[in-house]
Amino acid sequence: MRGLKKAAFGAAVILGQAVVMSGAAFAQSALNVAAIPPGDPVHGKTLYQACESCHSINDNDVGPKHRGVVGRHAASIADYAYSPALKNSGLTWDEATLNRWLFNPSALVPGTKMFFKIDDAQSRADIIAYLKEQK
Numbered sequence: 001m002r003g004l005k006k007a008a009f010g011a012a013v014i015l016g017q018a019v020v021m022s023g024a025a026f027a028q029s030a031l032n033v034a035a036i037p038p039g040d041p042v043h044g045k046t047l048y049q050a051c052e053s054c055h056s057i058n059d060n061d062v063g064p065k066h067r068g069v070v071g072r073h074a075a076s077i078a079d080y081a082y083s084p085a086l087k088n089s090g091l092t093w094d095e096a097t098l099n100r101w102l103f104n105p106s107a108l109v110p111g112t113k114m115f116f117k118i119d120d121a122q123s124r125a126d127i128i129a130y131l132k133e134q135k
């Protein structure tokens with residue numbers, strides 16, 4: 001990892017390709033995924049631009065709309081075509097689950113069609129804090 005350049009937020013993303021975004025602390029390990037630092041929703045709004053290649057708060061796009069996502073059951077937007085894997089996941093999007101999802105969607109829900117990861121724990125926390133405000 002050491003030689004890797006930081007991936008810029010907002011980098012072009014192509015559906016079907018795993019895009020690994022590395023923040024300052026890309027030494028963050030899988031062991032650390034459970035620890036969620038306090039999130040900054042204002043910074044999270046900026047970081048959310050990376051999600052907007054596929055998502056928006058109010059409309060379905062490549063991915064489902066995000067309004068009210070924190071606290072709702074996974075795959076519960078009626079007019080969005082989820083993968084069977086996410087539909088059958090039985091998950092609820094609380095902060096801990098979202099943190100695991102953003103760290104590695106395919107590890108949490110094998111067979112999901114979201115391929116996008118955020119390595120940096122603080123960035124995940126900031127995005128989750130922003131999503132929490134989009135009730």
Ligand code: HEC
Nearest residue numbers: 015051054062063064074075076082083086112113114116
């Ligand atoms: C390259 C496209 C892409 C990007 C970028 C992307 N997602 Fe997704 N996302 C998807 C797809 C596709 C799904 C549907 C997954 C499925 O049905 O298996 C999804 C599903 C989700 C879900 C589940 C919602 C629900 O209704 O159950 C959440 C939460 C989510 N994404 C959050 C994010 C966040 C936050 C970001 C930015 C950090 C992001 N995604 C970036 C494509 C993307």
